[in-house]
Amino acid sequence: MIRLGISGYGNLGRGVEAAVMHNPDFQLKVILTRRDPASIKPLTKGVKVDKTENAKAYKDEIDVLILCGGSATDLPVQTPAYAADFNVVDSFDTHANIPAHFDAVDKAAKESGKLALISCGWDPGMFSIARVYGDSVLPGGATYTFWGKGVSQGHSDAIRRVKGVVDARQYTVPVQAALDAVRSGSNPDLSTRQKHTRECYVVVEEGADKARIEKEIKEMPNYFADYDTTVNFISQEELDSKHKGIPHGGFVIRSGKTGANDEYDNVVEYSLKLDSNPAFTSSVLVAYARAVAKMSKEGRTGCVTVLDVPPAYLSAKSGAELRKSML
């Protein structure tokens, strides 16, 4: 049994708890929270709930701690700190800051003799793996990543900050013509606008100036200005009934040529279609917690990513069983 801890009990932490139920080789021992532990009602029988500051007390009780905080402010501090006492897995997803985060976590985990796996989930995560495999088996080609159709929390939040907006949900949608062009193997150059559109569902205050709100959204730099954006004004009831889920997914497509004269086209595609973004991310985190438990037992220390983990380490099945049934 792998003894697991969860730090942070939001969407992701609850998702990890649910994912443990699908993985009978795990036992959830403790949930650490910044809230009042008495306010947390875990789904798992017998699991302890404690304050984050008491984490050290569980040092010898858990094999891996999954960190379910946010990438903006939580994980840059928490992951190196927890790596002093625990093997940890996090889902740090600010791509540009991954090298710095890796270095900080690596230093902490090497000093403590623990193992830390960062930036786990689906992007970064399973999509990163697809990009590296594609780049390696088809050198000299091109890799394309498309996201969606799915909810972008960051873009939804950005809309909510527009004056007069009560609530909003934003979907990132890959452009079918771009997907088709990439799949044809023609290695097209695609602008930001050509790859994705943005669909917004917006609830506004009574009497709000919809034309002004629509214009502000569509012209918002970084978030919407570079995209073809559609804004749909709907009621709070419609938002709650039709847009309450957090589905996501996407595509990593690698095209490249083989043959002595580049005479053969090849297209490799990896795609995800997820009803719940955090539930799937959590499921990936648990599989990598298994890998971290195995690698730590073998003496591996410091920081690693999904790119450093052999596929077999994610599985509860033995090497012999995998070779017999899945190779």
Place this chain on the structure above:
Amino acid sequence: MIRLGISGYGNLGRGVEAAVMHNPDFQLKVILTRRDPASIKPLTKGVKVDKTENAKAYKDEIDVLILCGGSATDLPVQTPAYAADFNVVDSFDTHANIPAHFDAVDKAAKESGKLALISCGWDPGMFSIARVYGDSVLPGGATYTFWGKGVSQGHSDAIRRVKGVVDARQYTVPVQAALDAVRSGSNPDLSTRQKHTRECYVVVEEGADKARIEKEIKEMPNYFADYDTTVNFISQEELDSKHKGIPHGGFVIRSGKTGANDEYDNVVEYSLKLDSNPAFTSSVLVAYARAVAKMSKEGRTGCVTVLDVPPAYLSAKSGAELRKSML
């Protein structure tokens, strides 16, 4: 530079030579053949061609030897034998015999202190990886593998053995309705007949009894009896002009549920579309030869498969570069 040898110069061996041209960190040193070396005209300048029996002479000149023989009779003998002197990679693809082949190769490679990677390519190979990742990140779901549209050499050969047949090409074709059902996440039970159809293009002798030939093909046990098979009689000219390629590909689809109450559906799909089956297989072999060179340098010995290799080991890029650009 990774110094490479090729044993066997058929479709696969020539494919490996072409793949080396796309991977500038490799140097092809020698091609070993059972034919008269003088009859071989390699594309690579300066590469030696020698008889298979002289292999030992190159023991210290190459880092990895890629074995391009067949799975039926060549590799069961060659892979353990070569593993006594070389780090090797093979594409052994008789799924049922993989465990026995693994054990024989593991014993030989452990004794010699060399590293052997077996069953590399796309199935077994990249598809096996997709199956293990899918099974691990979505436990409790179902995995489906579809092949095609592509040429099955074994089935084409089987048709050629029918009396009156001059030449033949057989395509394995996934059934669209089955693909759609699997992608919907409904975890359907699918019979052999429901998953694939078989399309045959057949050239017959003048005056041959086409009705008898068609019946014999369609009723052939193991090969065609369990499938909906179509037989098209065409001229040798048409076969040569329209069906001379060896394209292939396929799909590995994993569907599974997440959430505490299995309330979310998820579908993960990995697919390949290949103009040339052996050219892509060769490209994968070279990427794994890179991994074998790295792992051998680290002291790893014995037999491994693609399931034991971290994605980063396939890449010519450094860990830091991959984290920065692909994670």
